[in-house]
Amino acid sequence: MKKPREVTNTSLFDQILSETSAEDKNFIANSLNIAHQIIAVMSQQGLKQKDLATRLGKTEAEISRWLSGSHNFTIRTISKIQTILGEQIVTTPKLIVDGFSDALDKVFISLKDQKTKVAFTVSDTVRTSYSTITKTAKIIPLSANFENAKFSYPGNFLTGTHS
Amino acid sequence: MIFTYKLSLPAEILKYKEFKKVTYYVLHVEGRGLHEFEDFQVRMNQIERYRTELQKMITLISEIGENHGALVEFFRNERAAEALPQPWYHYLDVNEGGAEEYGLRLYCLRLTPDVVLLLNGDMKIAHKADDCPNCGKHFKFANQVAKAINKDIEDGTLSIYGKDIEMDDDYILNL
Numbered sequence: 001m002k003k004p005r006e007v008t009n010t011s012l013f014d015q016i017l018s019e020t021s022a023e024d025k026n027f028i029a030n031s032l033n034i035a036h037q038i039i040a041v042m043s044q045q046g047l048k049q050k051d052l053a054t055r056l057g058k059t060e061a062e063i064s065r066w067l068s069g070s071h072n073f074t075i076r077t078i079s080k081i082q083t084i085l086g087e088q089i090v091t092t093p094k095l096i097v098d099g100f101s102d103a104l105d106k107v108f109i110s111l112k113d114q115k116t117k118v119a120f121t122v123s124d125t126v127r128t129s130y131s132t133i134t135k136t137a138k139i140i141p142l143s144a145n146f147e148n149a150k151f152s153y154p155g156n157f158l159t160g161t162h163s
Numbered sequence: 164m165i166f167t168y169k170l171s172l173p174a175e176i177l178k179y180k181e182f183k184k185v186t187y188y189v190l191h192v193e194g195r196g197l198h199e200f201e202d203f204q205v206r207m208n209q210i211e212r213y214r215t216e217l218q219k220m221i222t223l224i225s226e227i228g229e230n231h232g233a234l235v236e237f238f239r240n241e242r243a244a245e246a247l248p249q250p251w252y253h254y255l256d257v258n259e260g261g262a263e264e265y266g267l268r269l270y271c272l273r274l275t276p277d278v279v280l281l282l283n284g285d286m287k288i289a290h291k292a293d294d295c296p297n298c299g300k301h302f303k304f305a306n307q308v309a310k311a312i313n314k315d316i317e318d319g320t321l322s323i324y325g326k327d328i329e330m331d332d333d334y335i336l337n338l
Contacts, residue, residue, distance in 0.1 A: 001322070001329045004188060006178045012204050013180065017225055020218035028222045029230075036231050067236040070223060070248050 032069040034078065034090060039067055041087045055084045172338040174308075176321075176328060179281065182228030186326040188280045190308060190336070199283040199304075203269060206285070213286060216267045223248055224281070232276045241292065243313070244305035245273045246284070264288055268298050270305035272312060277326040282308060304338075311338050 042052060049063045056063070065071055066081075082089045172192055179189045179200065191198040197205065207217045224247065227237055238245040247269045269284040282305050285297035292302035315321040321330045 002332050002334070004176045004178045004328055004330070007180075007189060007198065010180055012201065012208065013221060016204065016208060016218055016221045019214075020222050024215070024219055025222050028219060028226055032223075032226050032231055032237075035236065036234070039234060039236055064236070068239075068248065069227065069231070069234075069237045070219075 027072075028070060031071055031073065034073055035067045035069045035071065037089050038081060038085070041085050041089070045085065047085075052081075052084070056080060174336045174338055176280065176330070176336060178328075180228065181326065182225070184230065184232040185228040185277055185279055187224065187228060188278065188328060190280060190282060192338070200269075200281040203281075203283045203285075207267060210286075213267060220247060220267055220269060233273045233279050234276060235273070238271070238273050241270060241302060242306050243309035244270055244282075244302075246270045246302075246305070265290070268292070268301070270298075270301050272305070272309050274312070274328075275323055278323050278328060280308070280312070307338050308336070311336055 042048075049067065050060050052058075053060045053063045066073070066077070078089055174190050174192045177189050177191055177198060179187045181187075189198045189200040195202070204217070204221075207213045223237075227233060231237070238247060248266075265287040267284060268287045270282045272280040272282070274280060283301045285295075285301060287295050287298045289295035289298075292298050295302070312321065315330075315334075315336065316323070320334055321328065321336075323329075
């Protein structure tokens with residue numbers, strides 16, 4: 001068995017990509033992200049496009065267009081989908097940071113109630129630089145009990161167990 | 164470039180670009196200067212008013228490849244083959260010759276969520292691909308390729324493992 005030979009020159013692809021406006025790139029990235037999130041939630045709930053179409057009173061073709069990864073969603077449409085699915089479809093960096101902080105507070109309060117000695121250090125940059133949230137937030141356990149503490153964040157964006 | 168498709172056309176599958184989620188392959192038909200996807204890019208890039216749409220198409224391919232995988236929802240069904248893009252808007256324009264334009268079409272084969280074979284395409288100027296003087300031949304060719312590849316996968320001369328295509332040492336795709 002062999003593998004296909006590789007094309008050595010893909011410069012035209014790279015050139016076209018580099019000439020694409022940042023706005024168009026952002027539009028397609030955002031539309032794909034929203035479509036993928038809807039697809040993921042539908043999959044979790046065992047819903048087909050036909051089911052979503054029925055619930056929203058739309059045609060299946062319209063739902064197909066929404067999920068194409070290139071649709072220009074309005075806030076109204078996203079709101080309708082969120083309402084029907086009962087799940088957050090889009091979020092913002094502020095919501096993620098707020099959710100992260102709330103989750104940490106809950107863990108802290110929970111462990112404080114159990115009289116478990118723990119310390120948290122959350123870098124200031126968490127609140128000022130959204131992109132560095134996962135890198136700069138640190139939780140330092142002073143007790144082995146903390147290893148069993150679970151924390152989760154709204155919108156299924158960040159879930160995990162500290163170890 | 165004018166194509167005439169004949170029976171028993173030998174072609175070679177080539178690895179084009181590997182992204183985190185998808186590896187894209189292309190097809191080079193023996194005797195043609197460019198592989199099919201390159202021919203599409205060169206021709207469409209030469210027409211200035213198609214350029215923005217071509218850029219969006221390339222961005223879509225790149226984004227799907229890097230961040231999402233080739234989800235079935237992102238492709239349009241074209242009988243045995245697929246095409247990009249899905250209708251991202253109701254694109255309809257009238258060109259200088261008075262023909263309606265339905266947007267660029269790039270025919271392809273979405274073999275798995277990890278492997279896509281990019282073929283050729285054009286500006287669609289008829290409602291049905293079969294009737295389109297620009298896209299008709301690419302649509303038919305894509306379906307011809309789809310049938311040949313499906314046969315070779317069934318025969319075991321061509322296999323897909325994750326993002327890789329593997330084939331017999333003397334493999335040639337006969338169209």
